Amino acid sequence: xxxxxxxxxxxxxxxxxxxxxxxxxxxxxxxxxxxxxxxxxxxxxxxxxxxxxxxxxxxxxxxxxxxxxxxxxxxxxxxxxxxxxxxxxxxx
Numbered sequence: 001x002x003x004x005x006x007x008x009x010x011x012x013x014x015x016x017x018x019x020x021x022x023x024x025x026x027x028x029x030x031x032x033x034x035x036x037x038x039x040x041x042x043x044x045x046x047x048x049x050x051x052x053x054x055x056x057x058x059x060x061x062x063x064x065x066x067x068x069x070x071x072x073x074x075x076x077x078x079x080x081x082x083x084x085x086x087x088x089x090x091x092x
Contacts, residue, residue: 003051005058014059016042016051023051026059026077034092035063036071056080060087 004017013025024042028035037059042052056077063070070090072078081087 001049003054005055005062007059007062014055014062016055016058018046018049018051024055026055026074028059028063030068033068034071035068036073037077038073040074040076052076053080057084060090063090 002019003023006015006017007028008015008025009030011025012029013027015025016023022043023046024040026040027038029038030036037056040052040056042055057080060070060081064087068090069092071092072081081091
């Protein structure tokens, strides 16, 4: 299984693909240097494979590289950051 996290700026989201097939996304609304994460979805047929965690980690890594900060309203992203405090510094 090959996975890839993609920043789809046109759709205002990060997407995760599994073997070239869209498996889910996390919305990412940008306003200046702030990225707001309101919602994360992994499609039913891809659940239970750790893809949401991989997706959010990839999205937050990209946000960090681009020098932006985050606002989180998505419960999944909030729990992810609580479990991975090395991303907490990205919060505004």
